[in-house]
Amino acid sequence: MSNERRVLVYPDKNALVESVSARFLSKTADVIRDRGVAHVCLTGGTVGIAVLAAVSTSPARDALDWSKVHFWWGDERWVAGASDDRNEKQAREALLDGLDVPAxxxxxxxSTDGGLSLDEAADAYASELASFGGDELAAPRFDITFLGVGPDGHIASLFPDREGIRETERTVIAVRNxxxxxxxxxSLTRPVLNASARIxxxxxxxDKASALGLALAGASYTEVPAAGAKGRKRTVFFVDRDASAEVPERLIAQDY
Known part of the structure; x- marks a missing residue:
C-alpha cells in the first residue's frame, strides 16, 4: 500500500476542476462497488465548491448511486445555518440539493442557531463521527477527503502555530480567534483527516505557490499544516500551473 505524495499539475483552474470532478465520480463509484458505501469529507473555498459544481453538471453524475454516499465536512464556520458563509450551504447549492441523497x-x-455552544457543537459532531466509526474507531475512515490549502498553509481550520494543529486526542475542536x-x-483534527484512505x-x-512549495519541501506541519496531510493510501496535490511555481520538477507526477 503506497502513501507517497503525488503532484498533478493542470494548465489552468478550469482544467483542474474538470479533472478532479471526473476523478471523484470515478473513484467514488469504485469505492461503492468494493465496499458498498463511501464516506467523503468535503471542503469549502472557491476551488472546492467549483469541483462540486462540476460534479453536478457532469454527464456521469446520475450513474452513481448517491444513496450509498455519506458526506462530511473537514471544517465549518460558526455562523447561522442559513449564512452564505457556511461550507454546508455552498455545497448544497453547488451539488447536494440536486442529488438523491438521504438526509x-x-x-x-x-450552526449558531442550533441551540448549542461552540464547545457543545464540537462534542456533538464528535459523537456523530463516532456513531459511524464502529466499535473501535472514533470516526469513519473517509474514502476521499478534500482539502483546500490557504496561502499560510492551513488545512481545514487548522492554522499554523496554533493549538489545533497539535491536537491528537480529540476528533473535533472548537476554534477561537x-x-x-x-x-x-x-474543525476536524489532523489524526481524523490522516485516517482517510485518500487525501x-x-x-x-x-498565492498558494509558496505554501505548496514549503509543504513539499519538508516543512514542519505545525508551521505549514498542509505538510502534515497524509492519507493512508494516497495523498495527491491537484494544482494549476500558477500554484505549482515552487514545486520541484522531480515531484510532479505524469499521471495519477
Whole structure:
C-alpha cells in the first residue's frame, strides 16, 4: 500500500476542476462497488465548491448511486445555518440539493442557531463521527477527503502555530480567534483527516505557490499544516500551473 505524495499539475483552474470532478465520480463509484458505501469529507473555498459544481453538471453524475454516499465536512464556520458563509450551504447549492441523497447521509456541523455552544457543537459532531466509526474507531475512515490549502498553509481550520494543529486526542475542536474570519469555527483534527484512505488537496492560484512549495519541501506541519496531510493510501496535490511555481520538477507526477 503506497502513501507517497503525488503532484498533478493542470494548465489552468478550469482544467483542474474538470479533472478532479471526473476523478471523484470515478473513484467514488469504485469505492461503492468494493465496499458498498463511501464516506467523503468535503471542503469549502472557491476551488472546492467549483469541483462540486462540476460534479453536478457532469454527464456521469446520475450513474452513481448517491444513496450509498455519506458526506462530511473537514471544517465549518460558526455562523447561522442559513449564512452564505457556511461550507454546508455552498455545497448544497453547488451539488447536494440536486442529488438523491438521504438526509441522514449528509452530516453537517451544527450552526449558531442550533441551540448549542461552540464547545457543545464540537462534542456533538464528535459523537456523530463516532456513531459511524464502529466499535473501535472514533470516526469513519473517509474514502476521499478534500482539502483546500490557504496561502499560510492551513488545512481545514487548522492554522499554523496554533493549538489545533497539535491536537491528537480529540476528533473535533472548537476554534477561537481564527486568523481568518470568522473568528470562531469547528474543525476536524489532523489524526481524523490522516485516517482517510485518500487525501486530495486541490489548489489554484499563485498565492498558494509558496505554501505548496514549503509543504513539499519538508516543512514542519505545525508551521505549514498542509505538510502534515497524509492519507493512508494516497495523498495527491491537484494544482494549476500558477500554484505549482515552487514545486520541484522531480515531484510532479505524469499521471495519477
Amino acid at each position: 441522514g447521509n449528509v452530516h453537517a456541523f451544527p 481564527s486568523p481568518k474570519p470568522p473568528p470562531e469555527r469547528l 486530495w488537496l486541490v489548489l489554484s492560484g499563485s
